[in-house]
Amino acid sequence: MTKIDRTPTKADFSHVTEWVFDLDNTLYPHHVNLFAQIDKNMTAYVSTLLQMERDEARKLQKQYYLDHGTTLQGLMIHHGVDPNDFLEKAHAIDYSSLTAQPELGAAIKALPGRKFIFTNGSVKHAEMAAGALGILEHFDDIFDIVAADFVPKPAQATYDKFAALKRIETGKAAMFEDLPRNLKVPKTLGMQTVLLVPNNLEDTVVEWWEKTSGEDDHIDFVTDDLTDFLAKIAG
Missing domain, CATH: 1.10.150 (DNA polymerase; domain 1)
Structure with a gap:
């Protein structure tokens, strides 16, 4: 597995005005196991x-x-x-394991530009989860599997549709994801890419497709703490 990369700086993301976040295991940590x-x-x-x-x-x-x-x-x-x-x-689930994260909300709010949730789940699921985290109000929009015509990430067509529909300038965008394969297309589109990994990465049991490898040169940053990462790049 890839270790946590260098600490990000505000300069690394100074060009970014479009902030794109996956939902599950990204906006909330892996150990919540929702x-x-x-x-x-x-x-x-x-x-x-x-x-x-x-x-x-x-x-x-x-x-x-x-x-x-x-x-x-x-x-x-x-x-x-x-x-x-x-x-x-x-998505008929109990969201009570998610609790309000005001520091995460403040970090997202502080990012300059627009913020999106881009999920292979549904809008309702995204609204329920982000609402439970207390961060829903900080997002401009949600692009879900229905909007993608049920063609999921990592399909190129889905990223293209998202970018076209939301008028994303991909060269000024950053994508946050928990699955390495879902960051390949964003990187080719010119996005800054950030992989979210579990706390205590080496001790966490994950499926093989969730793991990074030596061929993951499409990943710019790796972090196990989204709130801290965003706070650093927001300055």
Whole structure:
């Protein structure tokens, strides 16, 4: 795994006026594990839909995620599911594990320019999560999987649609993500890229696709503390 990179400076981000944040495991830390609830719901959905045992359903769910970027995309392609029904059931979760983060809110507010949430989840999920964190009011807009025509990151077309729809000047943008593969396209578009990793990175169990490698030269910065990182670059 990649270690935490050099401390960012205000100068590193002096050109940035477009701030783009993934949601899950990015705006809130990995250890909160909110996504575990979504993951469980997705497994249950696949199990019910295809009449599979849980372990078999989970294996297929993960395979669709790897092959298509999201479990939903795989289910749409191979089984013609109603995406809205899937999203509603997948995001039927308890947000009480998220608590207000006023310091994070202040750090986001202090960033110069526009701020966006860019998620493979739904607007409702983003609003609920960001609302629980007390940071929703600091974002100009949310671009979700519905706006992306259900084509998830890391597809090039999805980033292009986001940039076109929100009129993003990609050369003046920064992207914050927890998945290394989701930062490849932003880097080619000229964005500054920041990878969020768990606290105690070496001791945290993560899936192999969440890990960095020696080939991750599309990642400019790595941090395990978003609030501290933003405070540093905001000056």
